[in-house]
Amino acid sequence: MAGTVRRRSRGFIPLAIFCALYILFLYGPVITIFVLSFQGPEGGLTFPMRGLSLHWYHELFKGLGVVDIGAAIRRSLALGVVVMLLTTLFSLMAGLAFRKGFKGGGVLFYTAVASLIMPSIIISLGIGLQFRLFDDVIKTMLTHLAWTETLESYTTLMGLYTSGLGAHLTWTLPFGMLIMFAVFNRFNPAYEEAARDQGATPWQTLRHVVLPLIGPSLVGVGMFGFTLSWDEIARSSQAIGDVNTLPLELQGLTTTVTTPSIYALGSSTTVVSLLVIFAALGAAALMRRRAGAQA
Template sequence: MQVRPKGFWPLAAVFTSFVLFLYGPMSVIFVLSFQGPEGGLTFPLRGWSVHWYEQLAEGLGTVDIGSAFVRSLKLGGAVMVLTIALSVLAGLAFRKRLRGGNTLFYVTVASLIMPSIIVSLGIGLQFRLLDGVFKTVLEWVGAENALAEYTTALGLFTSALGAHLTWTLPFGLLIMFAVFNRFNPAYEEAARDLGATHWQTFRHVVMPLIAPSVVGVGMFGFTLSWDEIARTSQAIGDVNTLPLELQGLTTTVTTPAIYALATITTVVSLLVMVLAVGLASGLARRSRRRGGA
């Protein structure tokens, strides 16, 4: 029988407490979302049912949950694609010494230490100033019809997209910098010696090797965008994403339907993470098989 070290059980107790503290609230919300029709927001459970999920599908008052869900998916997808593309390109660029590269790097990651609400307020103010500029230009050129129809530049794929990228890009850059810091350039040199162009080298050599990390960058991009509230609140204009709707509903909805919505948003995040880990593992195994061949 294996003898445990003296410090094993205290450390195990600390770890168990941490896991319960981290995942306990999520588990409680998940369980309470299956309350019966007469159930409330707290224990004890009054039966089991999917009544509150059905009510959620029918709608919660004037809030259009379905549209908010679709908006969050679209925004998360756009953030994911741009985070991957910009992070990979930046990782490739920073493999060489760039003039002003250090300054550019610190400016990029500085948004991680800025309060999220300040970033959101700044972006919202910037786009409202742009609104004034656009309206002045339209008035100056005499475009009366366009001026009458113009509302604001704030929107899902303008200000909100930029706000989310200030949060996701630093994580993507740090991951790609770490990947390329360990990347062996001998593979690229061998490909070029065999006559491969720069594009062929990237497509057939570099990309397969870094693909698992690229999947991880995409996962970070989507999940960070999917759950973001503070950076979205002042920068999205007159529409809401699902997290903003969820935040608003916490003050008006007093039934387990709010738990059902929270459960669905959590399940989406978990599914994305599971798919990303599975895809990354598959790509890593494929890369090792190629290397062994």
Template sequence: MSQRIGEQRSPGFWPLAIVFGLFVLFMYGPMLTIFVLSFQGPEGGLTFPIRGVSLHWFYKLAEGLGTVDIGAAFLRSLMLGGVVMLLTVVLSVLAGLAFRKKISGGNALFFITVASLIMPSIIVSLGIGLQFRLLDSGIKALLPDSMLENYGTALGLMTSALGAHLTWTLPFGLLIMFAVFNRFNPAYEEAARDLGATPWQSFRHVVLPLIGPSVVGIGMFGFTLSWDEIARTSQAIGDVNTLPLELQGLTSTVTTPSIYALGTVTTIVSFAVMGIAVGLALWLGRRQKKAAQ
């Protein structure tokens, strides 16, 4: 049977298969290498061959890497990613609903929104940082001298950094919503209105269940894009760092596999979020099919 299948394959199958295999190796090989090297023994180094197998470097990571508070950076990234995910979902869905109707200036608004995708990330970060520094100057000019001592800066995790991340995640969410509503059949909403449903009831019981898997996908995009963002965060976060920025700084100071252990932990978190999102999307899809039956 396998021989018959092999005879049916075109002459270009194996060259293309080899190219695809090399592509997958190029994409995921470095991640797999870091994962393997993070489980070395106490005598392990930054390169192969592996010296023993243990969780030693994960224990070292839990103890801390010098003066860097990895735990605090991890929680900051987790909190920022969660807020970005929530805002990306809400704003993308609302924008998708709004763009279903013709609105004045809609084309200009759309192009302004997606323009940040083609702007260099570091330029966006510098621009946002400059805006908030100008805001600081204005606030300090208005505050009395007694309050200036307690005022630091408007730059921060939930201000400038949040805005910088949303310039990256919102265009993706908006494009996904456009694709979803482009294929959406308005007859379902019309049927709900004919049965006496209010606009909110129509959205909650008809529209939202139908677009639910896509909404979950937008949330996954929002979190994962925020979780590992460096360039847009670098100049816009102020005096604290997210986990990717700390990881970038540690690459020049930490010379043990602890840095690989940190990379493994961040990768596991990313895959966990993607797994939860995929599982939730599949559950919503099955629930939708059962409801249709």
């Protein structure tokens, strides 16, 4: 006898329509920009499409006015990789530390998470002001020491890997920490006890037992770190120094570039983010498969 057909509830169709509209609302602008980036040479910033070509991608690689897009991309990629590595490392260390529990851990946790609550522009302004105070202190010291040449050549401590890196970490670290706390909260300590019973040292237990088991989660933390840094604008605006990351350059170009080349740039940056996400998902799946094979 054939199995009974499960009837859908009355609310299925309205919920399905709402879900479809919600997905369209989220990804519709991205799809629109992607489609318009393939306008022909006579195309504009709106529909209808006037031809279909890669013309605006060629124009993008030639450069957009005085802005060096290639340099901005290299800066954002390099900063994103550094943020990814530091976020993964510090989140892992925080997760291991909070497993043991220590005095003041609650205050430290809420202090770290507080940066998610505060407006991003306020954090950016605060970091920029802090580094300007550092600059004043250094200039005062150089003046008292009469190091005239050093004082004349000194500019600022603010930069891509100082204030800019710190601003990005205030955004990525809380996410990484929350992920690792959730991972270790459901981590079975029996695996570690079994390793210690076999004579493994704490370092060997961490390297050969803990890290392989939480490896996919670490990949996810790294993915969050890179993608959040790659797209960050508000926290970079006042704390990046005299250079701009790609999102800041893109924000400035929206007021000056009036051709679909701006859409080509936006589509290219989106593709980079998607590649990172797919690479992270692939790495996590591979690590799970290896862990399952070893088990």
